[in-house]
Amino acid sequence: MYEHDVIVVGAGGAGLRAAIAAHEAGADTAIVSKLHPVRSHTGAAEGGINAALQEGDDWELHAYDTMKGSDYLADAPAVETLAQDAPEETIQLEHWGMPFSREEDGRVSQRPFGGLSYPRTTYAGAETGHHLLHTMYEQVVKRGIQVYDEWYVMNLVTDDAADPNDRSCHGVVAYDVQSGNVQGFKANNGVVLATGGPGQAFDHTTNAVSCTGDGHAMAYRAGASLEDMEFIQFHPTSLPSTGVLISEGVRGEGGILYNAKGERFMFEHGYANNSGELASRDVVARAELTEVGEGRGVEDEYVHLDMRHLGEERILDRLENILHLAEDFEGVDGLVEPMPVKPGQHYAMGGIDVDENGQTNIGGLYAAGECACVSVHGGNRLGGNALPELIVFGKRAGRHAAGEDLGEARIRTGYGDDVEDETETELPVRPGEAGLDTSSGVAADGGGVAAEADGLLERAVERERARVDRLMDKDDGVQHAQIRAKLQKAMTDYVNVFRTGDGIRKALRVIRECRQEYQDVYVDDPSRTFNTDLQQTYETRNLIDVAETIALGALVRNEFRGAHWRQENQERRDDEWLKHTLISWDDGEPSIFYRPVILEGQDKTYEPKERSY
Amino acid sequence: MSTQQEQPKEPESQEAPEDPEMRGAESPQQERLKEKEQGLAQAEAVDESDVEGETVHLKVFRYDPEVEGKQEPRFDDFYVPFEKGMTVLDAVMYARDEFDSSLTFRHSCRQAVCGSDAFFVNGRQRLGCKTQISELEQPVRVEPLPHQEVVKDLVVDMDHFYDQMHAVEPYFQDEDTPATNDLEEQRQSPENREKIKMSSRCIWCGACMSSCNIAAGDNQYLGPAAINKAYKFAMDDREGAEIKEHRLRILEQEHGVWRCQTQFSCTEVCPKDIPLTEHIQELKREAVKKNLKFW
Numbered sequence: 001m002y003e004h005d006v007i008v009v010g011a012g013g014a015g016l017r018a019a020i021a022a023h024e025a026g027a028d029t030a031i032v033s034k035l036h037p038v039r040s041h042t043g044a045a046e047g048g049i050n051a052a053l054q055e056g057d058d059w060e061l062h063a064y065d066t067m068k069g070s071d072y073l074a075d076a077p078a079v080e081t082l083a084q085d086a087p088e089e090t091i092q093l094e095h096w097g098m099p100f101s102r103e104e105d106g107r108v109s110q111r112p113f114g115g116l117s118y119p120r121t122t123y124a125g126a127e128t129g130h131h132l133l134h135t136m137y138e139q140v141v142k143r144g145i146q147v148y149d150e151w152y153v154m155n156l157v158t159d160d161a162a163d164p165n166d167r168s169c170h171g172v173v174a175y176d177v178q179s180g181n182v183q184g185f186k187a188n189n190g191v192v193l194a195t196g197g198p199g200q201a202f203d204h205t206t207n208a209v210s211c212t213g214d215g216h217a218m219a220y221r222a223g224a225s226l227e228d229m230e231f232i233q234f235h236p237t238s239l240p241s242t243g244v245l246i247s248e249g250v251r252g253e254g255g256i257l258y259n260a261k262g263e264r265f266m267f268e269h270g271y272a273n274n275s276g277e278l279a280s281r282d283v284v285a286r287a288e289l290t291e292v293g294e295g296r297g298v299e300d301e302y303v304h305l306d307m308r309h310l311g312e313e314r315i316l317d318r319l320e321n322i323l324h325l326a327e328d329f330e331g332v333d334g335l336v337e338p339m340p341v342k343p344g345q346h347y348a349m350g351g352i353d354v355d356e357n358g359q360t361n362i363g364g365l366y367a368a369g370e371c372a373c374v375s376v377h378g379g380n381r382l383g384g385n386a387l388p389e390l391i392v393f394g395k396r397a398g399r400h401a402a403g404e405d406l407g408e409a410r411i412r413t414g415y416g417d418d419v420e421d422e423t424e425t426e427l428p429v430r431p432g433e434a435g436l437d438t439s440s441g442v443a444a445d446g447g448g449v450a451a452e453a454d455g456l457l458e459r460a461v462e463r464e465r466a467r468v469d470r471l472m473d474k475d476d477g478v479q480h481a482q483i484r485a486k487l488q489k490a491m492t493d494y495v496n497v498f499r500t501g502d503g504i505r506k507a508l509r510v511i512r513e514c515r516q517e518y519q520d521v522y523v524d525d526p527s528r529t530f531n532t533d534l535q536q537t538y539e540t541r542n543l544i545d546v547a548e549t550i551a552l553g554a555l556v557r558n559e560f561r562g563a564h565w566r567q568e569n570q571e572r573r574d575d576e577w578l579k580h581t582l583i584s585w586d587d588g589e590p591s592i593f594y595r596p597v598i599l600e601g602q603d604k605t606y607e608p609k610e611r612s613y
Numbered sequence: 614m615s616t617q618q619e620q621p622k623e624p625e626s627q628e629a630p631e632d633p634e635m636r637g638a639e640s641p642q643q644e645r646l647k648e649k650e651q652g653l654a655q656a657e658a659v660d661e662s663d664v665e666g667e668t669v670h671l672k673v674f675r676y677d678p679e680v681e682g683k684q685e686p687r688f689d690d691f692y693v694p695f696e697k698g699m700t701v702l703d704a705v706m707y708a709r710d711e712f713d714s715s716l717t718f719r720h721s722c723r724q725a726v727c728g729s730d731a732f733f734v735n736g737r738q739r740l741g742c743k744t745q746i747s748e749l750e751q752p753v754r755v756e757p758l759p760h761q762e763v764v765k766d767l768v769v770d771m772d773h774f775y776d777q778m779h780a781v782e783p784y785f786q787d788e789d790t791p792a793t794n795d796l797e798e799q800r801q802s803p804e805n806r807e808k809i810k811m812s813s814r815c816i817w818c819g820a821c822m823s824s825c826n827i828a829a830g831d832n833q834y835l836g837p838a839a840i841n842k843a844y845k846f847a848m849d850d851r852e853g854a855e856i857k858e859h860r861l862r863i864l865e866q867e868h869g870v871w872r873c874q875t876q877f878s879c880t881e882v883c884p885k886d887i888p889l890t891e892h893i894q895e896l897k898r899e900a901v902k903k904n905l906k907f908w
Contacts, residue, residue, distance in 0.1 A: 097785025
């Protein structure tokens with residue numbers, strides 16, 4: 001068994017930042033990650049980091065833009081924390097050597113981004129995430145923080161107190177991918193989940209194949225609630241054949257969207273008369289699909305993004321990476337022809353329910369980054385707001401897990417006296433009761449709250465070893481790849497940009513079938529050495545759980561807000577829906593409930609307004 | 614074991630090709646030309662009909678230290694239906710998901726930024742996700758990176774590569790961190806940023822190290838990726854002159870820059886087009902200027 005004060009699961013931007021912060025707070029910190037840190041998907045982020053750095057800009061404008069962009073479903077304390085801390089954290093990155101793009105006077109450049117009232121997106125070419133990830137990994141190396149890379153975390157170790165809010169997390173169980181060795185990792189202070197997004201629940205996604213929602217699913221099974229899972233961002237400019245992302249930076253620099261008739265449809269068809277291409281992402285994604293749906297798409301599938309008029313010099317200076325992506329993955333030369341683009345799953349606004357200190361409703365369990373929902377992004381994330389979230393809230397989670405006092409959080413988590421139960425929607429299936437076995441991630445055989453951590457860890461390790469043996473000893477059945485493909489298709493067909501109640505119900509039934517098939521899943525590869533078949537079989541289980549929460553959230557929220565559009569109710573209904581959707585597993589008895597959104601900031605209240613661009 | 618010492622055995626055919634058209638495929642160059650001509654002739658609606666039914670023949674290196682029949686390295690043949698835009702990574706993923714779930718390789722982002730899937734494809738280090746099948750001669754031979762221990766199939770042990778990367782103190786060393794309320798960034802000219810731009814693109818895929826003859830013969834040689842990492846810091850004006858000299862001392866040691874014999878193999882295979890050899894040469898010149906010891 002390994003033992004540390006703080007265990008960080010995942011080594012992307014949030015995980016690395018959390019680890020550095022916990023280490024600096026004096027905790028013995030280790031990172032456990034299924035990928036080597038530099039392979040993390042933060043590296044694929046292109047656009048930039050929003051931070052109110054310049055004179056004339058200020059954090060309050062950033063907070064205002066973010067609340068508006070969220071369609072008033074973000075919690076003001078989270079948003080204000082993000083806007084206040086982003087400048088300092090961005091400058092910190094610069095002092096760690098991050099190669100930001102520069103102005104003539106040597107200061108860091110900032111550019112306009114969708115939904116922003118000021119050009120406050122700090123960037124490093126069109127590969128900001130790559131530089132952020134590598135810069136932060138360099139600092140981890142500098143500090144000698146222990147990294148267990150290519151260790152796959154299989155489950156969390158928590159006690160089995162009846163009320164999830166009374167549970168504590170004592171560590172994780174992981175296996176060394178290279179050797180197959182299953183081990184316990186005891187966390188004396190806390191576990192920080194920083195496992196990234198669940199994009200692989202969809203089949204056209206900008207996300208890496210590693211983005212399988214592992215943290216979401218493990219936390220959910222352990223009793224943490226998941227928040228606002230229905231809010232999935234579809235990025236308006238992904239390449240049609242692969243889903244590779246073309247940065248919003250292209251539109252930020254002046255790139256223009258055209259339909260098949262050569263119309264600049266964002267203006268000419270009235271989708272966003274003021275901002276045009278730089279309207280919020282959900283607005284642009286719906287506009288594109290509407291164009292295609294009404295017969296004005298190119299090859300009935302996509303639209304064109306044209307940046308030729310920017311000129312070769314400016315493109316090479318600020319968007320060179322985009323030329324390579326378009327060339328390598330779509331065979332298009334962005335200097336001489338427009339690039340084909342269509343919406344692709346890109347980001348999950350929802351995630352593990354945490355407060356502004358990164359804490360979940362389970363003691364000692366934290367989450368930060370895309371896997372978490374503070375909530376900063378609400379119904380729709382603005383471009384350039386994900387990277388500051390990683391560093392601001394990664395740092396806070398790391399510090400708090402290490403034992404620092406960050407003051408009391410205003411945001412509440414878990415099922416409590418401030419929530420309202422879901423009672424109206426008829427669910428087509430009983431959620432979440434199948435799976436490889438019906439037991440949850442909770443150590444049900446433990447001795448209650450007072451159970452000793454070492455014993456809990458040992459039993460959890462034994463359980464995962466038995467699970468691996470069972471998967472590998474089984475000689476036939478269904479393989480995970482079939483189940484995953486079926487799941488992804490259903491999500492893309494029915495829980496996409498445009499959603500209907502009937503479609504979502506269909507998706508839920510398919511997800512149920514996937515669960516049933518998963519009971520017959522087996523791992524064909526007989527080797528303990530680097531068994532990716534085994535790893536992906538675990539990941540597929542997580543995807544099923546996470547997909548179900550996305551679909552359930554989408555079904556119960558019968559309104560149109562941010563990225564979530566419902567055919568039956570195509571308007572935002574503030575009278576009823578200024579509230580977060582929460583789903584809790586609760587030992588196999590899932591419940592859905594709501595918590596009011598917090599619109600009261602420290603000095604002002606963000607009154608919901610019509611969101612027009 | 615390393616792939617370089619093993620004689621590949623006669624491939625055992627796994628899924629024998631039924632379709633006679635698949636044999637005697639034309640060279641990719643001819644194919645491309647043909648495709649282009651047809652495209653011009655038919656103007657529209659070429660794509661799908663043109664490639665439909667075509668199959669890609671893969672020969673994939675297999676090895677597993679604990680599985681009988683895989684302990685001796687072998688090549689397996691896979692026949693994968695071709696789709697327009699298919700990459701080597703797409704093809705091996707298809708083979709894994711449809712034919713043999715034990716086929717093992719690292720991959721993640723699918724867009725040439727995570728650096729996981731550098732393979733030895735048709736005798737050259739390439740990123741699987743960035744290499745179009747249509748540009749390769751068939752059968753497409755996919756092997757693990759040479760000069761590194763093979764863990765299993767296409768997975769190599771990267772530890773030595775990481776050790777070398779860490780050996781150059783790959784972190785910014787200016788200790789002048791900002792005071793909490795001091796929101797001033799350090800100044801850097803756009804020219805200086807441009808100077809380090811290419812070096813900062815490295816994705817740690819290991820293709821360069823694998824292609825380098827010197828690294829193959831001298832295990833302690835820092836190698837092109839690590840030297841390039843050091844270049845990024847050494848050329849960054851934000852670090853002071855003293856630290857730069859410290860960096861040059863690390864680089865001019867016995868297994869540092871002077872080992873490079875400017876064969877340009879690293880530069881040729883770099884998937885991010887980093888001028889590695891030029892960077893190494895420039896560091897040699899800097900070391901001379903500083904009158905550092907000449908090995």
